[in-house]
Amino acid sequence: MDKVPMTSAGFESLKEELRRRQQEERPRIVEAISEARAHGDLSENAEYHSAKEAQSLNEGRIAELEDLTARAEVIDxxxxxxxxxxxxxxxxxxxxxxxxxxxxxxxxxxxxxxxxxxxxxxxxxxxxxxxxxxxxxxxxxxxxxxxxxxxxxxxxx
Incomplete structure (x- = not known):
């Protein structure tokens, strides 16, 4: 597992983005999926497919941020x-x-x-x-x- 060098400001920025994606974006996307699901037929539901794609992108970035923060070598x-x-x-x-x-x-x-x-x-x-x-x-x-x-x-x- 290679360490990723970064400044303390860069590390704080990554932690803030991770927090925002987990605590703000994730619930908003889940709400959008349930709202779109309530509209009925999922095969032709553009809102549902859009929300699912947003969820996939958000979860991918969360995984990337978790990896980066875990491997961070913060240099003051x-x-x-x-x-x-x-x-x-x-x-x-x-x-x-x-x-x-x-x-x-x-x-x-x-x-x-x-x-x-x-x-x-x-x-x-x-x-x-x-x-x-x-x-x-x-x-x-x-x-x-x-x-x-x-x-x-x-x-x-």
Missing amino acids: VAKLSGDKVKFGATVKLVDEDTEEEKVYQIVGDQEADVKKGRISISSPIARALIGKGEGDTVEVAAPGGARSYEILELRWA
Whole structure:
């Protein structure tokens, strides 16, 4: 059973989604199924089939969330430090071609959101950054071709 690294905020987010799906969505869907069942013939009852599909999707996500929370390895980013990039680090980069600066925090797969500046530990750019320090240059094989970045700043928190 592989551990799944994540920040405490990511873990809390997963726990909240699990709670919401179990305590709010599940009863709502069960109610929708019983209401649709009361309409009679199930073979041509679109509401019934829709509610059953929603139930299946919800139960699948609940199982996935239970698995993820059970295998979670919660890492408190506030307690991390060092001069090399690793999980939890916030890295300020500059694209050496465009001079565009970007700031990313390296987080677990489940909490990655590029729009919010959080990239997955398994992404190509994060894999290239791991083990590097301020001032280092990294080459990233991106879908649009190789990109070169310089690490301007490394911070924790």
